[in-house]
Amino acid sequence: MTTTAPTAAPAQGTEEIQDAGHFDVLIVGAGVSGIGAAYHLRDQFPDRTFVILDAQDNRGGTWWTHRYPGVRSDSDLFTYGYRFKPWRGPSIAAGEEILAYLGEVIDEYGLDQYIRYQHRVTSASWSTEDRRWTIEVTRGDTGQRLRFTTGFLWMCQGYYNHAKPYRPEWEGMDRFQGLVVHPQRWPEDLDLVGKRVVVIGSGATAATLIPAIAADAEHVTMLQRSPTYFFAPPTKHELAVMLGPLDLPDEWMHEIMRRQYVSQQQTLARMSFEAPDELHAFLIESMRPLLPEGFDIEKHFTPRYRPWQQRIAVVPDGDLFAALREGKASVVTDTIETFTEHGIKVSSGEEIPADVVVTATGFNLSVFGDVAFTVDGEPVDFTEHLTWRGVMISGLPNMAYTFGYFRHSWTLRVDLVSDLVVRLLATMRDKGAMMVVPALRPQDQDMQLRPWCDPENFNSGYVMRSQHIMFKQGDREPWTHMLEHDEEREILPKADLDDGTLVYR
Numbered sequence: 001m002t003t004t005a006p007t008a009a010p011a012q013g014t015e016e017i018q019d020a021g022h023f024d025v026l027i028v029g030a031g032v033s034g035i036g037a038a039y040h041l042r043d044q045f046p047d048r049t050f051v052i053l054d055a056q057d058n059r060g061g062t063w064w065t066h067r068y069p070g071v072r073s074d075s076d077l078f079t080y081g082y083r084f085k086p087w088r089g090p091s092i093a094a095g096e097e098i099l100a101y102l103g104e105v106i107d108e109y110g111l112d113q114y115i116r117y118q119h120r121v122t123s124a125s126w127s128t129e130d131r132r133w134t135i136e137v138t139r140g141d142t143g144q145r146l147r148f149t150t151g152f153l154w155m156c157q158g159y160y161n162h163a164k165p166y167r168p169e170w171e172g173m174d175r176f177q178g179l180v181v182h183p184q185r186w187p188e189d190l191d192l193v194g195k196r197v198v199v200i201g202s203g204a205t206a207a208t209l210i211p212a213i214a215a216d217a218e219h220v221t222m223l224q225r226s227p228t229y230f231f232a233p234p235t236k237h238e239l240a241v242m243l244g245p246l247d248l249p250d251e252w253m254h255e256i257m258r259r260q261y262v263s264q265q266q267t268l269a270r271m272s273f274e275a276p277d278e279l280h281a282f283l284i285e286s287m288r289p290l291l292p293e294g295f296d297i298e299k300h301f302t303p304r305y306r307p308w309q310q311r312i313a314v315v316p317d318g319d320l321f322a323a324l325r326e327g328k329a330s331v332v333t334d335t336i337e338t339f340t341e342h343g344i345k346v347s348s349g350e351e352i353p354a355d356v357v358v359t360a361t362g363f364n365l366s367v368f369g370d371v372a373f374t375v376d377g378e379p380v381d382f383t384e385h386l387t388w389r390g391v392m393i394s395g396l397p398n399m400a401y402t403f404g405y406f407r408h409s410w411t412l413r414v415d416l417v418s419d420l421v422v423r424l425l426a427t428m429r430d431k432g433a434m435m436v437v438p439a440l441r442p443q444d445q446d447m448q449l450r451p452w453c454d455p456e457n458f459n460s461g462y463v464m465r466s467q468h469i470m471f472k473q474g475d476r477e478p479w480t481h482m483l484e485h486d487e488e489r490e491i492l493p494k495a496d497l498d499d500g501t502l503v504y505r
């Protein structure tokens with residue numbers, strides 16, 4: 001019998017870096033944003049060469065990383081799906097269904113040939129002299145180091161570190177005899193049958209996980225420091241039910257439902273600014289009939305912040321509340337004092353028994369995929385730079401990024417940003433420019449700088465924890481971002497690419 005020795009990955013940095021070729025455009029990330037960017041690029045510039053690099057071993061980004069039981073979208077898939085690819089299922093979809101949808105986009109538009117998995121981008125260096133980026137990559141499978149060059153870098157890396165989830169350290173964790181897991185790294189073979197589970201956190205992840213594991217587990221406790229807003233829409237929208245018998249073409253159905261959901265999301269977002277007390281009352285009162293008799297809604301489900309100042313967690317058909325009614329799940333609102341051998345002790349003195357603790361505590365935000373950027377040899381400190389419309393960064397030539405909405409479906413912005421980037425590439429072509437860079441005009445020099453995210457507007461933990469590493473925004477267009485979708489869908493398509501804030505050379 002012949003055996004082949006496994007090829008050991010060489011230690012990073014010890015191997016010669018190999019030339020991997022030049023591409024007109026290089027996209028980082030094969031999630032919803034990167035796949036959308038590739039579709040639009042190929043559609044508008046079929047003659048341009050491009051490549052998509054992703055550190056993971058499969059497509060989907062978020063939906064590949066998060067494979068815990070019950071993982072699903074919060075958004076409806078008519079707006080979370082792309083404008084160009086009809087969604088055919090119920091409004092809310094499981095992670096697997098979203099992965100399948102993205103797989104169909106890749107197949108239908110022949111994008112597979114452009115994607116290189118297990119390619120982690122480590123650095124990006126711009127040379128004005130050469131008018132190009134040099135991108136260094138380490139392969140996850142072989143450890144091989146590669147060097148690409150590109151004329152235009154399109155960052156679609158998402159907002160958090162996929163490899164390192166956020167998990168605070170609590171006292172006594174080392175003596176806990178059960179298992180601690182993070183939803184971002186769910187063990188495939190985890191069997192919860194008959195187990196007592198404590199889920200720390202009450203955001204979207206906790207809310208989707210709990211009903212999915214409640215049937216198997218002996219009991220699930222949601223342990224939260226403070227309450228979250230929940231909204232319990234039906235999985236299938238009543239308009240979709242009404243339109244069903246008309247047997248409309250998929251494209252029509254997609255467009256009608258998109259408009260319906262955009263308008264609904266917009267109403268909720270507007271209301272959160274203009275009538276927060278009414279929205280607060282609406283959300284609380286819509287939960288009340290779904291909760292068990294005598295449930296302390298004031299303590300467990302009445303947040304202290306304005307609705308939409310943090311994400312509203314969607315629980316389709318109220319499945320989280322059903323688990324509470326059935327006694328399979330319960331809620332504790334308190335702070336953790338310490339882990340014990342057999343559970344968690346909270347400040348009230350109560351000890352919650354646990355065989356498994358799930359830390360649904362969120363993300364570590366990462367700036368541009370933790371890529372080390374330099375421009376003409378100078379390291380880029382993003383905190384000294386400004387966003388240009390939430391699409392480019394001041395002082396960084398030939399680089400665009402796709403970042404979605406917090407309050408609306410992420411993908412609505414993927415299509416809008418992609419339109420803008422292809423328009424920018426067309427403008428460069430028409431001007432014969434090899435380089436475009438956002439730069440402050442004289443009248444912008446004394447502009448008041450604002451944080452990346454205004455806490456009054458949105459203040460989720462992962463955003464606030466990372467303000468100090470993020471780039472800034474200004475007090476006027478085009479140096480602002482995070483507008484609402486109803487504003488941006490008017491502004492971005494008409495954005496003047498020749499207003500003096502973009503310098504072409």
Ligand SMILES: Cc1cc2nc3c(=O)[nH]c(=O)nc-3n(C[C@H](O)[C@H](O)[C@H](O)COP(=O)(O)OP(=O)(O)OC[C@H]3O[C@@H](n4cnc5c(N)ncnc54)[C@H](O)[C@@H]3O)c2cc1C
Nearest residue numbers: 029031032033055061062073074075121157158369409410
């Ligand atoms: C559980 C969960 C549910 C969510 N539900 C919703 C929802 O319902 N609606 C909504 O609007 N949003 C939701 N979000 C937010 C979600 O992240 C976005 O909707 C969207 O998936 C982001 O897509 P993306 O492609 O921009 O980034 P990601 O999905 O984060 O993908 C980025 C990809 O880039 C790769 N990458 C990053 N850095 C590098 C690097 N240096 N080199 C190479 N590759 C790199 C990563 O490996 C990853 O595959 C949810 C998030 C989570 C975690």
